Amino acid sequence: MHFTSERHLDDGVREREFTLGEIPGIVWTPASASASATASAPVPLILLGHPPLGLGRMYPRLVARAKGAAAEGFASATIELPGSGDRPRRPALDQARAELRRVMEAGEPVSDEVVDALVLPLVEEAVPEWRAALDALLSLPEIDGPVGYSGGIISVGIRLAVVEPRIAAAGLFAGSLVPRVMFEEARQVTIPLHVLLQWDDEGNDRQAALNLFDAFGSEEKTLHANMGGHSGVPQHAGDAANRFFTRHLRAAAPSRTP
């Protein structure tokens, strides 16, 4: 992990860009944690997932979420997805995306093949990268577990929740471009889940999202459905997601002390 820039945002949040091998990323730590790593206790971390539109385009939304997390005393971090932003293009992903666009513009149903081609390679490639980022981030003195995962491609969140034991809670954004195989994987998820659903999401099939929520194996899972389209998540829904993490990452922290 190599830091390439550092600045302090207006509310004292420390923002550092880094690269992890070829992968760019950003880590935000709250003022409390960045004042002095030795004087203040390390804080839990929330990984900020995002759609494959590039960190540059996603930055305004990511920094708003990072500030919200910092206000609750959490560090947060994100990395670029494979084939997005400044990372090398993945022709197969570009082709799958073009095919999805074509199908949707033609008003045809989106086939399992299109969804699989679009999502599964991303999951396969991204999840090990996020785990490597987790190794690096948890080695920083300002950050300690437990770790939460929030938002982004829900299939990436599902796979991470299944394979990465350091992730203690996940806040997921219900999407319907979910490969069938991920429904099976969802049954293996056991960590507490907080699932956001936009009731009139133009890009999502509501019933598929409800079915996916039903499939999750977690004993504690909550669905928060709000009115409006994909980008219309109300402020109070973001606040509720932060409280979910506070409940689970704060409560879990003491149990890590031997």
Add this chain to the structure above:
Amino acid sequence: MHFTSERHLDDGVREREFTLGEIPGIVWTPASASASATASAPVPLILLGHPPLGLGRMYPRLVARAKGAAAEGFASATIELPGSGDRPRRPALDQARAELRRVMEAGEPVSDEVVDALVLPLVEEAVPEWRAALDALLSLPEIDGPVGYSGGIISVGIRLAVVEPRIAAAGLFAGSLVPRVMFEEARQVTIPLHVLLQWDDEGNDRQAALNLFDAFGSEEKTLHANMGGHSGVPQHAGDAANRFFTRHLRAAAPSRTP
């Protein structure tokens, strides 16, 4: 409105029993409001709905909800439902309830006729009583609008939300014993709604509850679904409902000042 008893609960909440004609009720005011009506501003009110099991049997849950509301600075109040508790029996209601029990024990589907016979007379009779209680409660110096309605028989909440303009926000508990005619009425509801759904509620049809949520005409409506059966609502869901009322009853208050 005739007060029949008064006491202070351990956290300073003032609890007064009253009768309104023949109807018993309870009103709770937070310590801030009860210290001196002239020195402190009147507080918003939340009407606490409940199932037709009698105020005596419901008291432990009601007082817990009243304390939660008081902690957020709200007064709360409830009245006995027709045919429940110490009020005169309603043979037709008792018969409808016996028929529902018989049908459910026999594992038969619950017909529209059974649901209508059970719920519609309650709605017809209870709603004018709650409105009369509202008149009396809003005449108390410690209480002022806006008013919220919370929980209980969802059809009573729907009717109140449609016909009673003083109710500015409602927190409803999704139930499936909802007469078909109430789905039509739900489309006329326009106030902000916060709907709780227990995902594995043994007495509720989940799809019917989701359909009812979909039917509400409100521009702002939120569904919070949690795991577990009818009585397993987690603490954080109650907290979220209180925050919903804080958002809507507090924010609305200034607009009432000319």
